[in-house]
Amino acid sequence: MIHPPQPNLQTALGHELKHELAITRRVLERAPTEQFGWQPHAKSMSLGTLAGHIANLIGFLELSLQGAAFDLATNKLPDNPATAADVLARFDLNADNLHQALADISDDAFNDIWSLTHGDKTLLSLPRTAVVRTMVLNHLIHHRGQLSVYLRLLDIPVPAIYGGSADEAP
Template identity: 55%
Template sequence: MSETLPQPTIQAAYAQELKHELQLTRRLLERVPTDRFDWAPHPKSMPIGKLATHMANLLTFVERSLQGPETDMLTVAPPPALSSTDDLLSRFDVNAASIQQAVVQAADEAWQQPWVMRRGEQVIFNMPRRAVARVLVLNHLIHHRGQLSVYLRLLDIPVPSIYGPSADER
């Protein structure tokens, strides 16, 4: 007879996955060159510095969602723009530590509760906090990580291995 293993809590499962994804993301952000922050591969594309800054700032949404049932983005001051890789990594590290702390402190019941993001009267979305963590933060971060790896390749900057070897790292 097989024994049923206990299922990890939402918090524990997310905390483990988050830690891994944050490590992979930081490896890419470390390679963003300060002297190319304004570079973009196409006029319709986000400059590399803005893309990397957006990735560092995305992390705040999990903590924000755990602070209350809704957030009006009209009341949230935008974070200051960054102009160097050192500043980018500093912001990322602060936000990564904050999100990990918030996740550790959140009970499973909190992950089931809905969170509303709005802009004044306009509801941007209403979803359970676990979906905020997965869709708005992790999936979104992974998507932009893919973009950033292409930017680095186009700049002839070695791309680190992410989920497996890259052409630059074996």
């Protein structure tokens, strides 16, 4: 039996990221600046904080592809964008940078261990493949789902994600 060649990790991940980032951007496009202070519960993030976290989150993947570690004690994380336009601009910049970082990494480097530290304390140390899947993609999808619920609660039309929504056909 002949098996077709398997795509390399960059290609496979690149296709998945392109798809997930396009969906995520459509959800972010619905988040209005005037609702950035709204939160569904006192323990929940505000809409603006959540949207900014999503925009910044994909930059975390770029960091994990470019170095062996990231130290939270010596590196400042970006501030949250203040407006919907700023969220989309940050998201687009991080997405472009991510695709470039992905193009520059080898399949072998995906097996390398990447660490998140705070000074001398290691917070996590995982193969890059696990960082990509759990700390970024799954995390991104989780928060995108939260944001779609925020939109619904604010009576803002929710875009189609993996199929139609009550507001939009696929």
